[in-house]
Amino acid sequence: MSRTWVTPGGVHPPENKHQSVTLPIGQLPIPEKLVIPLSQHIGAPATPCVEIGQQVLKGQIIAQAVGMVSIPMHAPSSGTISAIEHRPIAHASGMLAPCIEITTDGADTWIEHQGISDYEHISPKKLLEIVGNAGISGMGGAGFPSAVKLNPGRQRPIDTLIVNATECEPYITADDSAIRERAGEIVEGIKILSAILDHPTNIMIGIEDNKPEAIAALAPHVEDSGISVVVFPTKYPSGGEKQLIYILTGKELPAGKLPADEGMVCINIGTTYAIKRAVTDGEPLISRVTTVTGDAVGTPRNYDTLIGTPVRHLLEHNQFDEQAGGRVVMGGPMMGFTLPSADVPIVKTTNCILAPSYAEIPDDEPAQPCIRCGMCAQACPVSLLPQQLFWYAQAEEHERLEAHNLFDCIECGACSYVCPSNIPLVQYYRAAKGDIRQAREEKVKSDHARDRFEFHKERIEQAEREKEAKRAARREATQQAKADHLAATANGSEVSSAAPTAPATPAGAVPSSSAADIIAAAQARAAAKQASPEDQRAKLERTIASAEQRLKMAEEKLTEAINDDSGKQDKLSAAVENTRQKLEQSKSKLAELAE
C-alpha cells in the first residue's frame, strides 16, 4: 500500500451516501426537449454550427470549439434543432445564456461513429485530437477542456498521473456507482491516458475508504497494470486537486502553479470513462452519471443522464415532492448552489441533483457576530485564516485580503460548516474575489484610458506646433515679399493704378517693417491680380448664364416635388430662392461694371 499524507484541517460531515447506491445506474426516458448550453466549460463558449429546423443524429456535432481553450458540443439524442437562443441555465445569477434546444424524436439514432482499439500505437497527438473533438471537459466540477489539460507541452514532462475517484462531498455517489459497474472500461481509460501522456512512471487512483465496493471492483483490473489504487481515510475536502496531490504524493503545489508544472496531471474518474468511450467507441461526451438524491425524491439513485436534460425531467421521474423540501441544489450540500428554477438543463459538470427535505437541510439561520473562536482556521484545508479574511472582506480591504492569500481559497465551505455563528463565510470570499477582479479590470481600463489621453494631448500639441511653424514660415515669407516689393519699387517697375496709398519710399531706402507697409504690399499684390474690366465683364456674364440654368433646374425640381408631395418642398423652395438671389447679385454687379 502506498504511503499517504494527511491534509491540514478538513471536516467530517455526515456522508449520506448510502441512500443512492442501493440501485444500479438507471436509464431515464428521453426527455421531450434537450437544452444544451454553449458554455459548459472554462474557456470560450462554442459557436453553433447547425440551423433551426435541421435534423441531427445522436452524437452529431452541433457547436464548434472556438480557439484553443474551448470544447465542441454534440447532440445527446436524435431530433430537430428547435431553437438557438438565450435560456435559463444553472448559474447563481439567474441570468440567461445562449443554448441550443433539440426537440427529440424518440428514435435516439446514433450518427455513424467508430472507435480505435489499438490506441497504444496511435500518436498522442491523434489521441488528443479525438479527445478534443469529443467535447470532453473535466467532469469533476471545474469543466476545464481535457484536451488542453492533457497537453502540457514538451517543457513540462509528466511523471505522475493521478485519477481522482475521491468524491469527498456528502450525498454524491456518481463516481462510486460508475466505478462499481464500469471498472474495466475505466481502467482501459487510464491506459489511454497513460498513452497520451507518454507513459508516466507513477499512475495512481486516489479513492476514499468509504467506497469498499468500488475498491473491490477495481482490484482485478489493475493487477499487473502498473496502476495502483491508493486508499486513504475519508475527510472533506480531499477531492480537491491540490488536496489530493498532497495526500498521494506529499507535494504542496505553490500558489498560482499548475500540477503540470510539478510533472503531475490529475483527471476525474468520470472524465477517464468519457475519454475511453471517445477513443475506443468513437462516442462524444453526451451523457454522464448524475446522482439524484435527498429526502424529497422518492427513489434516490444514479442515472445515466443525457446532457441537456432539464432538471425537472429528472425530478418528475423520481417522485419529487415539492412540498417536502424548500429547494433543489445542483451539486452537493457543501459546494453546490440552489437552482433558480427546475427548468435548467444538466450540463457536463453536473454530478448531483440534491432535493433535501426541510428536516435534512433546514433553512439558513441568521448569522450572528463573529466571536473570534478560530474554529474556521482549524477547519481550513489550505491553512488560510478565514477569520481574518472575513473581517477584511467586510471592511473591503483588498490589499490585506491578497496578503492573506484570498485567491488560494478553494471555496470548499469547511469554514462555514464549522462556524458557530452561522456566518456564510464563503459568500464573503466570493464577493471579495469578485470585487478584486473587477478592480483589477478597471485598473487596466483606466491605464489604457490614460495612455489614450496622453496620446490625444500629444497629437493636439503636435498640431499646434505645426500650425505655429506654418505661421512663422508665412511671416518670414511676408517679410521677404515686402523686402522684394520695396526693392522692385525702388527699381521703378509699374504698379496697378487701383492700388491705394503705396508708400512713397525713395529708391534704395531700407524697407521698414511697419504694419502699414506690409498691408500696402499685400494690397498691391491683390490689385495686380485683379482682372481688367473686360475680363470681369466676361466672367460675370458667364456666371449669370450658369445661374439662370441652375434656377431653371431648381424650379423644375420644386414643381416635381409639389406634384409628388414628397415633403421636400421647403428645402427645394429655399434652394430656388438662393439661386434666384445669386442671379440678382451677378446681374447688379454687371450693371455696376457697365457704369
Next chain:
Amino acid sequence: MAEFAVILVSSILINNYVLVQFLGLCPFMGVSNKLESAIGMAAATTFVLTLTAMASYIVNAMVLEPLGLIYLRTIAFILVIAAVVQFTKMFIEKTSPLLYRVLGVFLPLITTNCAVLGVALQNTSKDLNFVQSSLYGFGAGAGFSLVLILFSAMRERLAAADVPESFKGAAIAMITAGLMSLAFMGFSGLV
C-alpha cells in the same frame, strides 16, 4: 556585557517610555493608524533618539560642564534635538517622499516629543558615560518602536472590526492603549 543587556531590557520593557513613563504619546496616538506609517515613524524616532542621546552627552560633557553652564542644559538640548530632527526630515524627504508626506506634521513634532528631551535629561541626571547614554537612547527608541508597531497593528484590526458606534475611532484606541499599559506594568520587577 550584562550591564548592556540590563540597560536595554530596562529601557525597552520595564521602563518603557510610552506605556510606563507616558512620554511621547503624541506620535503614539497620531501616527498609529496604518502599520506602514507607524514603522516609518518608529524608525525616524529611534534614529533621532539615538543621535540625540549621543550628541547631548557630548554637548553636556564638552561644552556645558567645563564652562559651568549646567543651567543651559534644557536650551542646549533642545537646540541639539531641533538640529537632529531637521536632518532626519531632510533625509526622509529625499529617500521616501511618500513617508514624508504621510508623517506630515508629526515629523517636525519629534522636536517637541517629550520622550526625546526626557531621554537626554534623564541620561545627564543619572551620570552615565557615553556608551551607556547611547544605549539608553537606542533602548528608548526600540521600546517606542515596539509599542508603536504593536499598537498600530491593533488599530488596523480595530478599524475593520465591529466596534459599537460610540466607541469608534479615538475612544477604542485610548482604551486599547490603557490595556497595553497595564500589560507593560507587569514587567516591573523583572530586573
Next chain:
Amino acid sequence: MIELIAQNPILAALVALVGLSILFGALLGFAAEKFKVVGDPIVEQIDELLPQTQCGQCGFPGCRPYAESIANGDVINKCPPGGQSTINAIANLLDVPAPELDAEHGEESEVKTVAYIREDECIGCTKCIQACPVDAILGAAKLMHTVIADECTGCDLCVEPCPVDCIDMLPVAETITDWKWSIPAKPGQMIATDRRGEVNPAVQNEDAA
C-alpha cells in the same frame, strides 16, 4: 582665552550657545545641499488611483492636474467617477481620513454608461470628436461620426458640444461574464444602541417561523 570665558559666565553662555548654533547650522546647511529633493513622485502615485475619465467634474482639466492639486493639499473627495472606493484608496495612500464624496462635484452613479451617437441625426460637425479626451469617436468633417464603445470612458464631455443633441449616454448592461457575487448582509448587531429603530433580524425570523 578659555580662562576668560570660564571667568565670565554670561560670556561663556553666549559663546557656548552661539558656537553650538553655528556648528549645527553648518551641518544642516551641508545636509540640505546633499539631500536636495527635485520633483514630486506623490503625484504619480495619486494619478495611478484616479479613474482617468478626464471628465473635468472635479473642476480640473483632467485627472493629472487634480492629482497635482491633491499633492498640494487639496481635498480628495472631488471625483465622482472614481466614487467612494477611489476616495478610500487615496485616503489610504496619504494616511488621511476618508471623507464622503462631495456632492457639489457630482453624484457617483451605480451604472457605467457609454456614449451613443444617433447616426440619423448626426451632421458631421466634428465638435464631439474635438471634445473627446481619449479619441473614442471615429469620424471626420461632413462624414458620419460614431463612438467606439470599448474606448469610451463615459465622461460625457461630448454631449454638450453636439449642436443637434444627438448623443445619448446609454447604461452598459451586466452580462453573465461580468456578474459577480454581492457581499452578504452584516451579521447580527453588537449592542442595543446600534440598532436604533431597525428591526433585529433574529427577532424578525423568530416571529416568522
